[in-house]
Amino acid sequence: MKKIIRADEMGFCMGVERAVAIVQAIADGNSDQKAATLGPIIHNQQIVDKFTKLGIPAIESVDDVHEGKIVIRAHGIPPEERKKLENKGVEVVDGTCPKVIASHKIVQKYSSQGYHIVIVGDRNHGEIKGLAGYARDFDIIESPQEAEELNIPSKTMVICQTTIKENEFDSVCRILLQKNGQIKIHNSICSATNNRQTAVRSLAEKVDAVIVIGGKNSANTQRLFLTVKELHIPCWHISGAEEISAEIYEDLKRYDIIGLTAGASTPDWVVEEVENRLKTHS
Numbered sequence: 001m002k003k004i005i006r007a008d009e010m011g012f013c014m015g016v017e018r019a020v021a022i023v024q025a026i027a028d029g030n031s032d033q034k035a036a037t038l039g040p041i042i043h044n045q046q047i048v049d050k051f052t053k054l055g056i057p058a059i060e061s062v063d064d065v066h067e068g069k070i071v072i073r074a075h076g077i078p079p080e081e082r083k084k085l086e087n088k089g090v091e092v093v094d095g096t097c098p099k100v101i102a103s104h105k106i107v108q109k110y111s112s113q114g115y116h117i118v119i120v121g122d123r124n125h126g127e128i129k130g131l132a133g134y135a136r137d138f139d140i141i142e143s144p145q146e147a148e149e150l151n152i153p154s155k156t157m158v159i160c161q162t163t164i165k166e167n168e169f170d171s172v173c174r175i176l177l178q179k180n181g182q183i184k185i186h187n188s189i190c191s192a193t194n195n196r197q198t199a200v201r202s203l204a205e206k207v208d209a210v211i212v213i214g215g216k217n218s219a220n221t222q223r224l225f226l227t228v229k230e231l232h233i234p235c236w237h238i239s240g241a242e243e244i245s246a247e248i249y250e251d252l253k254r255y256d257i258i259g260l261t262a263g264a265s266t267p268d269w270v271v272e273e274v275e276n277r278l279k280t281h282s
């Protein structure tokens, strides 16, 4: 049997655990009131499917919400969207991660003091859209190249997506500081992300190959996968056991020790399934 080692820190983070528990509590409440989540509650299809079966589907747009309870996901939403929901008379249940709420407050504070806000992160990600909603005047940049091209006013505050890599944020800040040494920098990177990154690096030293488990649209899972790739360790990114293809099994035959890690939105039972599947095939 192959040896399988799990990363010291992996899987659900505090914010995701909290958001999932909120939806589970609604499901357990057995109320007749309709309930839904605004967008997938987390970037994990298995969880989204489970809640849909329990009568709590994901609704894509605020415009499609008309009644009952609506749960905001851990990434949060812009304040205008929240207002729209409240104006519709629906019950807003806030699943926004407390760490994301802290970022909202920082942006709000500096914005009200007349600062231009620079947000570093993926402009298509829900967390960044939510954060931008709290800024009066802002730019979103995704890379050091974009930082080079950016013109920033003297009063500028820089903040980032909670799941961005520390070295990417550092490079962007270095470039912006060269343009304006007075800028304020707020590092809002979540320790859950860093801890998982550190854990996967140390895992990579002990194994021959790594399997990263998590949704394909989960930013922090993609970052774990990238980190392993950068270390030149054979690795695969799968959403669950059903994605371990015949080719992957074939490739894995060449390795004795397989490492497992999982993104912050991957439930433990999905990791269990992958581990059991690998054990039965080795």
Ligand code: SF4
Pocket (backbone or CB within 6 Å): 013, 014, 015, 016, 074, 075, 097, 098, 099, 100, 162, 163, 190, 191, 192, 193, 264
């Ligand atoms: S990664 Fe951090 S900020 Fe994001 S939901 Fe999890 S605990 Fe919250």
